[in-house]
Amino acid sequence: MKRRTVEIMGGSSEVVHYERQGLPLYVETAELSQFAGKRAACHWHDDLEWIHILDGAMNYNVNGREISLKTGDSLMVNGRQMHYGWGAENCRFICILFHPSLFGGNELLQQEYVRPVAGNPELEYLYFDGDEEEGRAAGNLLKQMAGAKESGLAAWETDVIGFMYLLWGRILRGTGVRTGAGSGAEQEDRAAQKEMVSFICSRYGEHLSLEEIAAAGHVSRSRCCQIFRKYVGQSPVDFLNTYRLKMGRDMLAGTEKSVTEIATGCGFSHLSYFSRQFAAVYGCTPREYRKMAENCKK
Numbered sequence: 001m002k003r004r005t006v007e008i009m010g011g012s013s014e015v016v017h018y019e020r021q022g023l024p025l026y027v028e029t030a031e032l033s034q035f036a037g038k039r040a041a042c043h044w045h046d047d048l049e050w051i052h053i054l055d056g057a058m059n060y061n062v063n064g065r066e067i068s069l070k071t072g073d074s075l076m077v078n079g080r081q082m083h084y085g086w087g088a089e090n091c092r093f094i095c096i097l098f099h100p101s102l103f104g105g106n107e108l109l110q111q112e113y114v115r116p117v118a119g120n121p122e123l124e125y126l127y128f129d130g131d132e133e134e135g136r137a138a139g140n141l142l143k144q145m146a147g148a149k150e151s152g153l154a155a156w157e158t159d160v161i162g163f164m165y166l167l168w169g170r171i172l173r174g175t176g177v178r179t180g181a182g183s184g185a186e187q188e189d190r191a192a193q194k195e196m197v198s199f200i201c202s203r204y205g206e207h208l209s210l211e212e213i214a215a216a217g218h219v220s221r222s223r224c225c226q227i228f229r230k231y232v233g234q235s236p237v238d239f240l241n242t243y244r245l246k247m248g249r250d251m252l253a254g255t256e257k258s259v260t261e262i263a264t265g266c267g268f269s270h271l272s273y274f275s276r277q278f279a280a281v282y283g284c285t286p287r288e289y290r291k292m293a294e295n296c297k298k
Contacts (some may be wrong), residue, residue, distance in 0.1 A: 016045055016097055019149075024099030025157055027149040032058060032091045036281050039086035041246070042232040042239075044194075047097040048118060049077040052142040053130070056091030060084075062125045063190055064230035072130020074138045076171075078117075081124050082190055082231045094146045102161055103168070113172060121187070126171065134170065141167045192217035193231045196224065197239070204244050205267050210236055244268065245281050252286055253293035259286045 018026050024047060032038040042061070051060065052074045060067045060075055062083045069075060077083045079100070100118040103109065117123060128135035141163050148159035199216035200208065213236045214224035228236045244266040251262045263274035263286075278286050 016047060018097075019157065023102075023157060024097075025102060025160060026095075026097035027146055027160060028095050029054070029146055029150075030093060030095055032056075032085070032087050032089075032093075036283075037086075038088070038090065040084045041242070042082055042084040042197075044080050044082050045097070046079045047099045048079055049083070050094070050096040050098065050142055051075045051077075051085065052094040052139050052146075054092045054094060054143075056087070056089060056093075058085050058087045058091040058093060061086075061231070061233060063186060065124070067125070067127055070130065072135065072139055074128040074130070074135060074142055076126040076128075078120070078123050078125060082193060083125075084233070086233070094142055096142065096145055096160075098160075098164055102164070113168070117168075117171060137170060138167060189227050190231065192219050192223075193227050196227070196236070197232075200236075200240050200243055204240065204247060205265050207267065208240060213240070240267075241277065242281070245274075245278055248274065248278065248286065249282065249289060252290040259290075262286070 016024070016026060018024055026047075051058070051069065053069050053071050055071055057071070058069045060069055060077075060083065062077055062081055064082075067075060100110075100114050103114045128138040130136060130139055145160045145163045148156045148163070153159075196213050196217040196219075199213060210221050210224065214221045217224060217227070219227065224236055228234060228239060232239050234242065248262050248266040248268075251257055251265070252259070255262070257265070259275075260271050263271045266274070268274035268277075275285055278284075278289070282289060284292070
């Protein structure tokens with residue numbers, strides 16, 4: 001099964017690889033086991049993200065709020081929210097990224113029906129319980145969207161957009177939907193978190209101290225640690241090392257630099273430490289990973 005990662009830009013914004021260039025839509029059925037450690041990287045994007053659990057269970061963190069998802073449950077994460085999923089066991093799920101622009105350019109429609117939800121800064125997520133009628137209806141529509149892509153029929157994207165309109169109508173009618181909203185203080189914390197993550201993403205190859213990371217978010221060291229624990233589920237140093245390893249993995253697959261050069265360029269002082277940490281996360285040594293990446297290209 002293909003190994004999956006979340007590609008992150010500076011500022012922790014995900015690089016979304018849509019189905020087709022120019023059409024901001026992504027539909028996939030995936031498993032947590034495809035992610036290193038059964039955990040996706042904390043990220044955000046402008047798209048609405050839909051998750052539907054087909055089999056198993058998953059935890060989802062949205063701006064520090066933890067939501068437990070079981071088989072049949074669905075979740076919509078609003079745009080520009082910090083989020084990630086993880087679990088102790090494998091989980092099979094549908095993931096759909098849908099940009100609000102796909103609802104069309106009619107100003108009245110956008111003003112009355114799209115922006116009140118997608119443009120609401122206080123609406124972080126919508127949870128649909130699979131044991132309730134509204135949750136089952138949402139799940140069925142999401143499965144129809146995934147089925148449209150899997151069918152391989154021409155213009156399947158139009159079917160997905162049509163099903164999304166039906167689901168959006170149910171959201172606007174607002175029955176049986178649980179929402180999550182954040183306070184002003186939480187919005188300040190999220191802004192600080194994005195600043196600190198952006199700092200790490202742009203300076204990961206350098207020696208970075210906790211003081212420097214905290215200063216990037218204009219918070220104290222203790223507050224920095226609290227914010228990272230809340231929104232990322234890791235300490236600032238652990239997040240830094242995770243990002244360094246991810247960048248090292250990308251360089252192993254995409255450049256001809258030596259392993260030593262890559263380790264140094266990613267901020268690791270010792271090759272042996274880089275190799276141990278890499279093996280702990282990805283289940284193989286850097287050289288073994290490079291060989292596998294080369295074989296995949298052939």
